Amino acid sequence: MRSQKYKNITAVDGIDFTVRRGEFFGMLGPNGAGKTSVMKMFYNLVIRNGGDLNVLGMDPKTQEVEIKYRIGIVPQEDNLDPDLTVKENLEIYSNYFGIPSKISKERINVLFHFFDLVGKEDVNINELSGGMKRRLVIIRALLNDPELLLLDEPTTGLDPQARHLIWDKLNSLKKQGMTLVITTHYMDEASQLCDRIIIMNRGQIVIEGNPHKLMQENFEKYVLETENVELNVDISNIRHEAYGIRCFFYSNNKEQLFKLRDHIGNHSIIVRNSTLEDLFLKMTGRKLNE
Known part of the structure; x- marks a missing residue:
């Protein structure tokens, strides 16, 4: 078409x-x-x-x-x-x-x-x-x-x-x-x-x-999602991206993200499994509800 x-x-x-x-x-x-x-x-x-x-x-x-x-x-x-x-x-x-x-x-x-x-x-x-x-x-x-x-x-x-x-x-x-x-x-x-x-x-x-293969090929298993804040800790070994006021950190090691979460503190933070919405955000730079 x-x-x-x-x-x-x-x-x-x-x-x-x-x-x-x-x-x-x-x-x-x-x-x-x-x-x-x-x-x-x-x-x-x-x-x-x-x-x-x-x-x-x-x-x-x-x-x-x-x-x-x-x-x-x-x-x-x-x-x-x-x-x-x-x-x-x-x-x-x-x-x-x-x-x-x-x-x-x-x-x-x-x-x-x-x-x-x-x-x-x-x-x-x-x-x-x-x-x-x-x-x-x-x-x-x-x-x-x-x-x-x-x-x-x-x-x-x-x-x-x-x-x-x-x-x-x-x-x-x-x-x-x-x-x-x-x-x-x-x-x-x-x-x-x-x-x-x-x-x-x-x-x-x-x-x-295939949705599951797309996730395996493009993303780590876990995501830490937070407000876009300045960090004084080394994150060179953690893949991360910022979109607007949100920042996303990706890792296959959940404990690594929990440690980073504890360091960041209270900034509307969540550790979760990566989803197809993360893939969409990566491919388009915007969320599905925009």
């Missing part, structure tokens, strides 16, 4: 990547990085300005309908019809795909058991919790038995318990052979779910690979 612009703002700028069948692929980055624009190009909701795009062997520009019948889409928003019950929302979607009533009922029953929503069939949408609504949107995306499932920020705004339940279900789908592509700004989500990731910033890919 080459580029996609909105009012002279380049949302996607000359990116190149491949998603392999059967893998869980993640697109990471802050809001405005271009993740959602790329996702929408997969089914031609956003039309690319140039370059080549192949989805299940087809071009979204010329085979949009064929692609939509073979993929499932989980958008950021819970775009369920609040005037209908849970079951009615799913029946309308099944009709859209021309799924016979008998097959539709069988799939809905299986998916309700799989996503722990049995007993909610006749409930109004507004009576569901946020986590239940997200699971229902995923069920809807699976009704046409897709080969590829696209998930745009599927757990944003959910509590940890609801997020982990969805993670478990998505992992189960992957084990069944489904190909999944997720956009997220949660680094722990990418670490838990993804076989490979790309990190995007301002419409470009800054790094690509």
